[in-house]
Amino acid sequence: xxxxxxxxxxxxxxxxxxxKIECRSLDFQATTMFWYRQFxxxxxMLMATSNxxxxxxxxxxxxxxxxxxxxxxxxxxxxxVTSAHPEDSSxxxxxxxxxxxxxxxxxxxxxxxxxxxxxx
Amino acid sequence: QKEVEQDPGPLSVPEGAIVSLNCxxxxxxxxxxxxxxxxxxxxxxxxxxxxxxxxxxxxxFTAQVDKSSKYISLFIRDSQPSDSATYLCAMxxxxxxxxxxxxxxxxxxxx
Numbered sequence: 001x002x003x004x005x006x007x008x009x010x011x012x013x014x015x016x017x018x019x020k021i022e023c024r025s026l027d028f029q030a031t032t033m034f035w036y037r038q039f040x041x042x043x044x045m046l047m048a049t050s051n052x053x054x055x056x057x058x059x060x061x062x063x064x065x066x067x068x069x070x071x072x073x074x075x076x077x078x079x080x081v082t083s084a085h086p087e088d089s090s091x092x093x094x095x096x097x098x099x100x101x102x103x104x105x106x107x108x109x110x111x112x113x114x115x116x117x118x119x120x
Numbered sequence: 121q122k123e124v125e126q127d128p129g130p131l132s133v134p135e136g137a138i139v140s141l142n143c144x145x146x147x148x149x150x151x152x153x154x155x156x157x158x159x160x161x162x163x164x165x166x167x168x169x170x171x172x173x174x175x176x177x178x179x180x181f182t183a184q185v186d187k188s189s190k191y192i193s194l195f196i197r198d199s200q201p202s203d204s205a206t207y208l209c210a211m212x213x214x215x216x217x218x219x220x221x222x223x224x225x226x227x228x229x230x231x
Contacts, residue, residue: 004163006163032123032217034217041128041223042126042223043126043208043221043222043223043224044164044208044219044221045221046218046219049217049218092162093163093164095163097217106152106169106171107217107221108169109166109217111156111163111164112163113161113163113166114161114162114163116161117139
């Protein structure tokens with residue numbers, strides 16, 4: 001159980017276009033999802049926290065107008081990279097919290113397989 | 121100084137060797153310490169987590185946390201080629217969902 005999927009797994013787009021990435025929790029409901037970005041040989045950097053039915057909370061330095069996040073249901077969050085540029089090329093990973101599985105105060109995040117974005 | 125420091129490697133060991141991976145951190149508020157395994161072009165998978173200081177063992181894997189030194193370790197015994205992956209340490213404070221990751225150490229176990 002606790003499977004998170006992402007679609008697409010790999011996308012190539014032209015500079016200036018927008019790209020939407022979907023993150024789904026397949027077998028559980030996730031009130032909170034997270035979006036990370038990972039550049040080559042770098043750590044995962046949290047971009048934003050997405051809560052179902054409310055506005056996302058963005059980390060410092062992340063442009064909310066460029067990275068649009070929508071968490072319209074308990075199983076789906078989307079990240080739209082608007083007017084993408086080559087410097088946005090990265091590996092985007094989402095994760096989801098399972099509200100019902102808390103052990104020793106630890107609530108595990110389950111990660112999706114990631115989406116590799118290449119902007120030409 | 122970054123919050124979490126992890127030697128990116130790469131680390132190459134022969135099959136059957138004991139592998140030692142480690143991270144240091146600066147934020148004393150961190151209470152939960154995790155190790156994730158990430159295969160190429162895949163999302164991270166949780167291996168183990170430890171709350172506060174101490175050791176935790178799960179099969180061939182042992183996690184150690186020394187909060188006084190702000191140092192955590194992951195040991196892999198009898199390493200297998202299937203253990204070849206990037207290992208990420210991550211940490212978070214109590215009551216927080218936000219994870220802070222290290223850069224990851226790329227491990228290759230040679231048959």
